[in-house]
Amino acid sequence: MKKHWLIGIVTVLILSLVTACGSSKGDGGDKSAAAGPAGGTKKELNILMETVPDTEMVQKVTEKFTQETGIKVNIEAVNYSSMHEKLVPQLLGATSNYDLIVVDNYWVGEFTDAGWLELLDSFIQRDKFDTSVYLKSMFDMVGQVKGTTYMLPFYNYAMALVYRKDVFDDPDLKSKYQAETGRELKIPDTLEEYVNISKFITKQKGGSMYGSVMMGLRPDPISVEWLNYLYSSGGDFYNTDGSLRINDDKAVKALELYVDNMKNAAPKGAAGFGFDEAFNVFAQGNAASFITYNWMLPKLQNASESKVAGKVDIANVPGGSSLNGGWGWAIPKNAEDKEASWQYLKWIESFNSAKERALLGGSPTRRDVLADSDVVGVFPHYVKVQYILESSKMIPIIPQAPQLIEILGRELSEAVSGGKSPKAALDTVAKEVAALK
Amino acid sequence: MFTEKRKSFLIFFIPSMIVLAATVLYPLIYALIMSFTDSSLKRKGLGNFIGLDNYTRIFHDTHFLGSVWTTVVFTVLVVTLEFAFGFIVALMLNRIRFGKKIFFTIIIVPMLITPVAVGLIWRLLLHPDLGIVNYMLSLIGIEGNAWLGDAKLAMFSVVMIDIWHQVPFMILLLLAGLVSMPSEPYEAAKIDGAGRLQTFWMVTVPLMKETIIVAILFRAITAIKTYDLIFVLTKGGPGTTTEVISYHIYKQAYTFLDTGYASAMSYLLLLVIFVLSIVFMKVSRSQPQA
Numbered sequence: 001m002k003k004h005w006l007i008g009i010v011t012v013l014i015l016s017l018v019t020a021c022g023s024s025k026g027d028g029g030d031k032s033a034a035a036g037p038a039g040g041t042k043k044e045l046n047i048l049m050e051t052v053p054d055t056e057m058v059q060k061v062t063e064k065f066t067q068e069t070g071i072k073v074n075i076e077a078v079n080y081s082s083m084h085e086k087l088v089p090q091l092l093g094a095t096s097n098y099d100l101i102v103v104d105n106y107w108v109g110e111f112t113d114a115g116w117l118e119l120l121d122s123f124i125q126r127d128k129f130d131t132s133v134y135l136k137s138m139f140d141m142v143g144q145v146k147g148t149t150y151m152l153p154f155y156n157y158a159m160a161l162v163y164r165k166d167v168f169d170d171p172d173l174k175s176k177y178q179a180e181t182g183r184e185l186k187i188p189d190t191l192e193e194y195v196n197i198s199k200f201i202t203k204q205k206g207g208s209m210y211g212s213v214m215m216g217l218r219p220d221p222i223s224v225e226w227l228n229y230l231y232s233s234g235g236d237f238y239n240t241d242g243s244l245r246i247n248d249d250k251a252v253k254a255l256e257l258y259v260d261n262m263k264n265a266a267p268k269g270a271a272g273f274g275f276d277e278a279f280n281v282f283a284q285g286n287a288a289s290f291i292t293y294n295w296m297l298p299k300l301q302n303a304s305e306s307k308v309a310g311k312v313d314i315a316n317v318p319g320g321s322s323l324n325g326g327w328g329w330a331i332p333k334n335a336e337d338k339e340a341s342w343q344y345l346k347w348i349e350s351f352n353s354a355k356e357r358a359l360l361g362g363s364p365t366r367r368d369v370l371a372d373s374d375v376v377g378v379f380p381h382y383v384k385v386q387y388i389l390e391s392s393k394m395i396p397i398i399p400q401a402p403q404l405i406e407i408l409g410r411e412l413s414e415a416v417s418g419g420k421s422p423k424a425a426l427d428t429v430a431k432e433v434a435a436l437k
Numbered sequence: 438m439f440t441e442k443r444k445s446f447l448i449f450f451i452p453s454m455i456v457l458a459a460t461v462l463y464p465l466i467y468a469l470i471m472s473f474t475d476s477s478l479k480r481k482g483l484g485n486f487i488g489l490d491n492y493t494r495i496f497h498d499t500h501f502l503g504s505v506w507t508t509v510v511f512t513v514l515v516v517t518l519e520f521a522f523g524f525i526v527a528l529m530l531n532r533i534r535f536g537k538k539i540f541f542t543i544i545i546v547p548m549l550i551t552p553v554a555v556g557l558i559w560r561l562l563l564h565p566d567l568g569i570v571n572y573m574l575s576l577i578g579i580e581g582n583a584w585l586g587d588a589k590l591a592m593f594s595v596v597m598i599d600i601w602h603q604v605p606f607m608i609l610l611l612l613a614g615l616v617s618m619p620s621e622p623y624e625a626a627k628i629d630g631a632g633r634l635q636t637f638w639m640v641t642v643p644l645m646k647e648t649i650i651v652a653i654l655f656r657a658i659t660a661i662k663t664y665d666l667i668f669v670l671t672k673g674g675p676g677t678t679t680e681v682i683s684y685h686i687y688k689q690a691y692t693f694l695d696t697g698y699a700s701a702m703s704y705l706l707l708l709v710i711f712v713l714s715i716v717f718m719k720v721s722r723s724q725p726q727a
Contacts, residue, residue, distance in 0.1 A: 084691070084692075085691045088478050088691075088694070089478075092478065092481060110479075114479050216586065216674075216675065217671075217672055217674060218671075218672040218673055218674040218675075219672065219692075267565060267566045268565045268566070268581075268582070268583040268586070268587075269564075269565030269566070269582075269583025269584065269585065269586030269587065270583075270586060271583070271586040271587070271588075271674075271675045272583065272584075272585040272586025272587075272591065272671065272674065272675060273586065277560075277564055277567075280564075280567055281566050281567065284566075284567060286566060286567075399479075402692055403692060403693050406688060406692045406693070410673070410674075410676075410677060413674040413675050413676050413677075414676040414677065416675065416676075417587075417588035417674070417675035417676040417678065418588060418676075419588065419676035419677070419678075420676075
């Protein structure tokens with residue numbers, strides 16, 4: 001008798017499993033089709049965002065939207081590392097809990113390729129939303145893909161060299177460097193000279209200060225940091241004909257310089273630093289330079305968060321081409337009420353909202369906001385940031401970008417920890433990236 | 438149709454069975470089916486049936502084989518050290534009369550912290566430049582280390598943190614075993630003139646055998662599955678020095694979105710743990726009382 005019951009239950013379960021698989025395939029398509037332009041009746045919008053300053057700016061200005069329209073906006077802010085895995089199941093389902101999402105630039109290829117994002121062109125044309133106000137490097141990255149608009153650029157996180165003015169202007173260090181090398185100590189034009197200066201400062205300061213603080217944690221920190229070295233050395237992932245060049249001479253040279261700087265100039269243990277750890281070393285005044293996101297500058301100039309406030313400035317990464325980065329707003333294809341989502345999107349990206357966010361400290365993507373006299377009055381460094389943004393390069397927009405970063409991060413870490421030579425590590429990257437489906 | 442007794446049995450049995458089936462059996466069966474498909478998070482549904490391809494692929498995956506070795510090293514180190522340390526502390530706790538509760542409470546605290554919090558706390562403590570561990574070492578004239586950033590030290594650091602976190606579990610289990618032991622064998626040993634060490638090896642250890650096996654087995658299984666600590670502390674780095682199986686599987690599923698392949702690896706892991714359990718059980722039953 002007992003056994004019969006057990007067998008019965010198991011059978012029912014297996015049956016329900018089989019039917020569940022079948023039905024999820026079926027009604028997935030139906031529902032997403034049915035949830036077309038239903039017409040802005042939704043009274044509450046859910047947005048998944050990352051816990052970063054720009055999200056706080058959005059939260060601050062969004063109250064106005066609720067007052068104007070009566071639509072409540074719930075912003076769920078989570079840590080970056082859990083965003084992708086939270087988003088993917090939502091985007092795969094028949095309906096999504098989120099009415100609006102923000103997309104990191106290296107998910108763009110994956111999300112658009114999978115058809116998870118709603119096309120915005122018809123909304124843009126209908127409401128005559130002007131997209132030409134965005135910086136080209138931003139709109140090409142987190143706006144349109146192959147001529148189709150999927151997103152509106154939300155904020156930029158192009159990288160740049162943040163450095164200590166007082167250290168680079170120190171007359172004592174300057175004369176010593178001149179005497180030792182015959183060159184002037186200044187923000188250098190080449191990566192090679194940057195690493196030389198970085199090593200020199202570490203040697204001179206004997207453990208109380210490092211020439212540069214670096215972040216060698218797998219997979220994102222090390223990858224994004226090294227890509228500045230790659231792009232500034234004239235290297236890239238792909239040739240113009242689409243063939244891989246990630247293991248060519250320029251890339252190997254870039255990695256050799258990176259490893260050299262990590263071993264001989266960066267703080268001990270930087271090979272395991274994540275972003276926060278590296279940031280703290282710089283904010284405590286223990287490093288002379290840091291290749292990091294440009295929006296870190298206001299944070300570092302804030303005396304309540306950093307000991308180096310007033311002593312910091314920003315420059316392009318030596319060599320001239322930093323890693324561009326940014327987030328875009330997108331409406332999931334399976335969102336319940338896309339009209340309501342668009343209404344909010346249009347509002348939050350309007351000139352007034354974007355300017356308000358910028359004045360609070362947000363990182364603009366619109367040219368008119370970056371050049372706005374009020375904004376530049378508060379943040380004079382935006383003149384440099386605009387220049388940096390225009391000369392920066394992005395991670396290639398391919399569906400496999402997250403996988404690419406994972407592979408790259410692992411192999412770079414191997415090279416830094418001495419497990420592989422730079423050439424061997426990059427050869428592995430090339431081999432595995434070529435095999436990505 | 439049913440007798441009263443059978444009815445009440447069913448009333449209590451069926452709900453729990455349904456909950457168990459829905460939360461344990463369903464995912465298990467789903468993952469098993471998935472492991473024979475090319476299922477991916479990029480697509481809806483289960484994908485195409487590809488037979489044993491996922492399983493054969495595992496044995497050509499050098500990164501997987503590397504992570505197996507790392508996991509073996511990690512598990513052996515962690516289980517041995519935690520057992521030794523846990524047993525010593527349990528024996529000591531069993532003997533003291535005064536302040537037992539206070540010691541016990543303090544010792545148990547780490548176990549109550551979630552692994553992610555443990556990882557974050559230790560990341561801060563072990564920061565080479567700003568952390569308190571290196572600062573303390575510098576006070577007594579020892580040069581600090583790059584605990585998590587040095588390929589030679591990272592595994593050692595992770596093992597130490599895991600011991601700090603998991604030793605209370607060992608203490609708890611072993612102490613429970615010690616407390617519930619009968620006192621007669623000890624009296625007999627005393628009368629026979631056995632010394633302390635003799636009593637320990639000839640009385641305590643054999644009597645504790647079942648408890649010890651359960652403790653080691655439990656800990657070995659959870660050690661093989663360690664993922665959260667690695668995720669927070671090192672992300673498998675530097676290089677691949679701390680990349681354990683569970684972390685490798687996680688990446689296959691959530692970074693490479695290859696759920697079919699990840700399921701196959703998970704099943705292989707399940708099989709290993711299952712075999713391990715059987716071996717332990719067999720060993721514990723083969724010689725009933727020495």
